[in-house]
Amino acid sequence: MTINFNDKESLFKNGFTGFKSVSFLLDNMKTIPDQTGVYLVLYEGSKTPEFRKKGTGGFFKGRDPNVSIAELKANWVEKSNVVYIGKAGGGNTLATLRKRLNQYFRFGNGQPAGHYGGRLIWQIENPGNLIICWKALSDFDPSEYERELIAEFKRSYNMRPFANLTD
Numbered sequence: 001m002t003i004n005f006n007d008k009e010s011l012f013k014n015g016f017t018g019f020k021s022v023s024f025l026l027d028n029m030k031t032i033p034d035q036t037g038v039y040l041v042l043y044e045g046s047k048t049p050e051f052r053k054k055g056t057g058g059f060f061k062g063r064d065p066n067v068s069i070a071e072l073k074a075n076w077v078e079k080s081n082v083v084y085i086g087k088a089g090g091g092n093t094l095a096t097l098r099k100r101l102n103q104y105f106r107f108g109n110g111q112p113a114g115h116y117g118g119r120l121i122w123q124i125e126n127p128g129n130l131i132i133c134w135k136a137l138s139d140f141d142p143s144e145y146e147r148e149l150i151a152e153f154k155r156s157y158n159m160r161p162f163a164n165l166t167d
Helices: 008-013 022-027 069-075 097-108 119-123 142-157
Strands: 017-021 037-042 082-088 131-136
Touching: 017 022, 022 097, 022 131, 037 097, 037 142, 069 119, 082 097, 082 119, 082 142, 097 119, 097 131
Parallel strands: none
Antiparallel strands: 017 131, 037 082, 037 131
């Protein structure tokens, strides 16, 4: 797999579609496929974003989703538009992209939801401007594909995407 994570054309050629803002998707959830797959969260700013001390993410199982500004800055990957790689389905879950992203957005709106991964994006100023793209997978395990994408990202940038705290 060879993907240029900063080139929408490369992402498109590798099967990613959507490319809609979080704000748009909040009002148009039905545009997201009701299938398993992987998704990317993209930041299209030209410089490191401003970070919030307290993000919009909800508490999950009583855990504070916020980290320090210093940790956010340490996790930021310069020259990368991809800030998070996520999956829907795979393993022992049948979650679809629509269901998983709905959980993610609910969490980002401060509601308790079963999506604690990727929580750092909710400490970026104006998270509604972030772009989501996805790749529906019917013949491939989303968990495995997510691992491959993270590994490819690490080969390109020598670290995980900003909000991926584990491989």
